[in-house]
Amino acid sequence: MPELPEVETVVRDLRPVLRGRSILAVRPSRQQLRRPWQAAWNPAVSGAQVEGLRRRGKWILIDLRGHGRAPGRTSQRPALGLPVVRIHLGMTGQLTVVPTTEPLPDHVHVVFELDNDTELRFRDPRRFGCAEYFPDRAAVDAALDAELGPEPFAMDPEAFRAAVGRTTRCLKAVLLDQQVVAGVGNIYADEVLFRAGLHPQRPGSSLSAAECDRLRETLAAVLERAIASRGSTIRDYVGGSGLRGGFQNEFAVYGRTDQPCRVCGTPIVCLRLAGRSSHYCPTCQPARTRVSGPATRRRGR
DNA sequence: CTGTAATCCTGCGAGC
């Protein structure tokens, strides 16, 4: 569920609440998330202090200072590291800080006990998300940069044109590819393509430079607007403070199958592309670039 | 390389 705007909202909500707090302990539920629980969690994270929160693509990064209670004598500790907790919300993940006295709902799979009678809870009914511990911040950043494309804001226009132009995959698949641009998911891919007037099925290589630039600019604009609305809540999503998002009220196409396009009235169409439901307006997003004049007539080979 | 489908899960709404 959570795409870039939702993850960004969670990070902005939690940053002032978590910064400077110490983690007393980490408790997993009995059920596994996407990756198995790491035994290193507790000795490494307990006692560490939260230095800050960041987002990269759809990942939430909690930067820690100190390694907490290392086993053995103090003198045998390794040099102070900069550990990181890395969290992905998957489809239904929620990350909130609440007083310890708050009743524990179902599907809370990781609890970080904090030093002020509150706790950070990772709740994820479908368990497609994951929470991992890494001992070294630089290594995490390097790994993320290797597996993710650039953040959608301030992308290099040349590089984006090259990435889109070199593939025959359809635009929907291109936008969902985290290596092309990080953070876009099913909702915003559809919304961006509508606002850019591009058919989701068009091959990346069919775009002109101008269309590519328009796509890149629309992408940043839509995501920024969505962040300003605190993301979209279809069902499960809540921000770090438990608040729902508001951008679902501005959807032009997502989830609006058969409803009239807000611009031209044509019924919105839903197709299956890249394994995901894809919504678009067949009038506002023509399948072929509109070309005027008889030059488009077939000329001999 | 590209597209498709299945997989990991739970929950909810539609339709009967």
Place this chain on the structure above:
DNA sequence: TGCTCGCAGGATTACA
């Protein structure tokens, strides 16, 4: 009221 079915914001893998 209750049942089954299909689908859901993600990501990875296998296979044609």
